[in-house]
């Protein structure tokens with residue numbers, strides 16, 4: 754088990770977002786975190802990343818977990834001056850050793866960005882930007898990665914490309930993936946497990962068995 758969540762409760766003022774959540778994630782799992790708008794998916798992620806304290810309950814990651822995080826899509830100013838490569842290198846030391854440059858080369862290659870590494874981030878497409886965020890997170894060599902709505906606002910081919918890369922990380926590197934999305938068909942195609950957050954509770958299972966309950 755890589756994550757054990759126990760009786761996790763979150764309230765903002767007196768409003769309960771979720772109550773007594775209990776679930777586990779296994780090492781190497783690929784889980785879609787699904788649920789309607791406002792169900793608390795981002796709040797749950799922020800708690801797990803230590804950015805927000807829960808009202809009650811607890812969670813524990815395996816002691817060997819190294820987390821990577823790709824935040825919700827943010828617009829980058831078209832005038833943003835850094836190249837894709839320099840943007841990725843922001844997650845590194847000021848003095849860039851040969852080894853660090855090689856690691857950047859490797860992540861550019863793995864994320865299909867080598868040929869456009871000198872394109873400015875401001876000019877990059879949505880999919881290229883998301884792959885740059887992912888490459889930046891991968892420089893830390895995480896063994897678990899959390900992606901919040903990484904494919905929202907991407908065109909269909911960019912979605913597929915990003916998902917194929919995430920699948921590659923899972924298959925080739927055994928990366929555990931937690932992927933927040935509204936896109937059930939995409940999740941069914943690429944993910945293996947699901948968590949469904951709604952009305953303050955969570956359901957878990959195999960993605961093949963997931964049926965959205967509209968209520």
Ligand SMILES: Nc1ncnc2c1ncn2[C@@H]1O[C@H](COP(=O)(O)OP(=O)(O)OP(=O)(O)O)[C@@H](O)[C@H]1O
Nearest residue numbers: 765766770788789790791792793794795796797935
């Ligand atoms: N800091 C905060 N203070 C008060 N309320 C908040 C705060 N952060 C989130 N909320 C509320 O908590 C609820 C859950 O929000 P959250 O963003 O976690 O949902 P979500 O499932 O990620 O939604 P979406 O799919 O639209 O991104 C929302 O009603 C939101 O307004």
